[in-house]
Amino acid sequence: MDNYKTRITPAKEDAVKALKDEFAGYDSFIFTDYRGMTVQQITDLRKALRKQEAAYRVVKNRYAKIAMKGLDKNGVDDQMVGPTAVALIKGDSANTVAKALFQAGKDGVTLTVKGALIGDDLMTADQVEALSKLPTKLELISSLMGTMKAPVQKLAATLLAYVESKGGAPAESN
Secondary structure (H helix, E strand, C coil): CCCCCCCCCHHHHHHHHHHHHHHHCCCEEEEEECCCCCHHHHHHHHHHHHCCCEEEEEECHHHHHHHHHHCCCCCCHHHCCCCEEEEEECCCCHHHHHHHHHHHHHCCCCCEEEEEEECCEEEEHHHHHHHHCCCCHHHHHHHHHHHHHHHHHHHHHHHHHHHHHCCCCCCCCC
C-alpha cells in the first residue's frame, strides 16, 4: 500500500504565504461556517464588515492552519473544520464585528460562529455571542459623556432660573 504524501508545490507555498501575510495585518479572528450562504449574502456581509475595518475571507483550512501556526496563533485548529470563513479584525472592534455576524444570522443568513481568537484569547461560540452583546467602545463613551454632562446641564439651568428670577440677564456694558 502506497503512503499518500502531500506534494508541496510552489503554488501551495505561495498561497500559504499570501494568507499568512494577510492574517499578519489583523489582531483578532472569528471563525464561521458559511455553509448555505449565497454569494450575495457573503458579499453583503463583506460590505458591512468593511465599514468596521474588518474583512471576511473564505479560507482553505489546511492553508489557514499553517498560516496561523506561522504567526504563533496556536489553538485554532479545532475551529477550522468543515467549510470555514474567517472574519479578520483590526484593533478593538471585535465586539462590533461579532454583533454584525450574529445580526446577519438573525437576518436569515445561514451563518454559524464556530469560535474566535481575540488577541491571544481563544473563545468558544458562546463566548463570542456574549461578546457580541457587550456595549461597543463608542456606546460606553457616549454613556459616560451623558453622565458627565447631566450635572453641568442642571447647574446651567439652575443659574439661568436664578438670573431670570432676579429680573432677567444683566445688561451688557459697552
